[in-house]
Amino acid sequence: MGGQWLQFVAGGLTAGAIYALVGLGFSIVFNASGAINFAQGEFVMIGGMSAVALLATGLPLSVAIALALAVAVIVGLLLDKLAIEPARNAGTVTLIIITIGASLFLRGLAQLVWDKRIHVLPAFSGEQPIALAGATLLPQSLWVLGVTALAVAVLSWFFGRTLFGKAMLASSYNALAARLVGIQTRTVLLVSFGLAALLGALAGVLTAPITFTSYDSGLMLGLKGFAAAMLGGLGSFAGAVVGGLVLGLLEALSAGFVSSAYKDAIAFLVLLALLFFMPGGLLGARRIERV
């Protein structure tokens, strides 16, 4: 039973780390624009599919991954420049609908640029499972957990210690005040999209060796990442991470101990119950409405 429990936790944390990365992207863009970017899942897909396509041209894996991340960041920046920025004075609902349209567009483009088949990336450091206290872990899972931890650390350093990071946080607290002290909110929005795209693509590249990638793999992951961000408190970075890990664990543990058929239902039921009692998510509301 002990080994089983550990196996479920290992799988749940791996999936949870991916949801955390995607959720972070949601939180960053939400902070900068007040809107939910439903194209976040497509960044994951673009990261994975670009890496597969670049690898197929003969480039070494590390180069293919680096270029794939760059491609996703460019797409994110273009998305902001061409679709979000011109509409920045529209309401948040309009922005959300624009992102939904963008996600459909990107998915359709992916079918044309690549194909509709399922693809796999080679594991970064081999496929030999590692035995650990009765459970087995894939080296790729360690990559996922390690890189996610590193990304979270770098992000906290960026937002907490660098001037531009603090400027981004400031404009999320109060956009008008930030502009008054000279912070370019348009640049903040641009960098937010780029950052969200980078995190999404990172998740895509990390998970492709385990969960495969295809033109529509962004849909499910985007939804779960959004659920993770909501669970942890939309807008909170620590919340996105915690939310992602909790969601991943919930899924794995309900599949393992209750029923694999109902695991999605159970995970989302818990999510709903939690939000019912704590509408601001696990780590609290970021914004307080003054009435």
Added chain:
Amino acid sequence: MGPRSSIGAVGRGVAAALATLLIGGGAAAQEPIRIGTFLSVTGPASFLGDPELKTLELYVERLNAAGGVLGRKLQLIAYDDAGDAEKARTFAKRLLEQDKVDALVGGSTTGTTMAVVPLAEGASVPFVSLAGAVVIVEPVKKWVFKTPHTDRMACEKIFVDMKSRGFTKAALISGSGGFDKSMRAECLKVAGQRGVEIVADETYGASDTDMTPQLTKIRASGAQAVLNAGFGQGPAIVTRNHRQVGLTQPLYQSHGVASKEYIKLSGPAAEGVRLPAAAVLVGDLLPADDVQKAVVVGYRDSYEGKYKSEISTFGGHAYDGLMLVVGAMKSAGSTDKAKVRDALEATKGYVGTGGVVNMSATDHMGLDLSAFRMLEVKNGTWALVP
């Protein structure tokens, strides 16, 4: 209207009528035989529909180049349902009502097929399905036939192989799709008859990406072999996870993943996996006196020659479907739907890519267990299990 203009009017009317008769009569002799197909060319079942469409196009072209059927050309009218049963229904309706096809050869998946069965029955049009589940022909429906082996046959073939290796306890893991559910139900039904006890019964969702919890439970269940009933990307993930959680019990897959795509996605974890499949996959490994060798090698050479990509059993099923319909039309001597249906039901000894077909009023598939060969993945490719 004066007498002159009314004569003119009558004259014009007669001329028009004569012209219509001539053109209409002439056209009837040239009218093509319309074969309608709805396939899952894109979407999660694209590895079924894509080779099926390519096969149908290739052979309709070849048949036409060789003079057509009954002196008429064949016309293929194809729609892509992307694996969606609702879309399949809509396209089938269009094929039956607007395009007025003479026969339907299609339905890549069980879900899309079952959505169309009532339409074909209602329109009294012969429908040869390319999908796997036994529910398509059991209970027998008057106008519905199928070419692929059933999931029940796959279960039986697998259980026979398990028994021959000394395994009596098996674990079942299946997905949530129509084919998966049907095969799981069939395996649960026939396991006892074949002397195998099912000690675990796990399921996963269609878009799930981590089956390690289910396989961990299977590891603790005392199973001696694992049977994965499913198709799509699920089985590839199950295969990888099976290796990952350290299961040494052999893994059996269904004929739903009998393609190189599955081996590629599963990577080295696919070594040693066994599955039942049609002889078409291992044409080169068949002995020279095998009854299917000529058909299978011929299909492979034509398909790979034109499309430069590997064949799969699914394209082979489309080949069999088309040839069965064409054969029925030839033996009925017409495209009259009722006569073609009767001829289809009377098919005996047709050697196809799937096996030797002997249909009857109670058997609208016509294959027996010998039509399945047991294959094993060795060195990244198929090997015949003797």
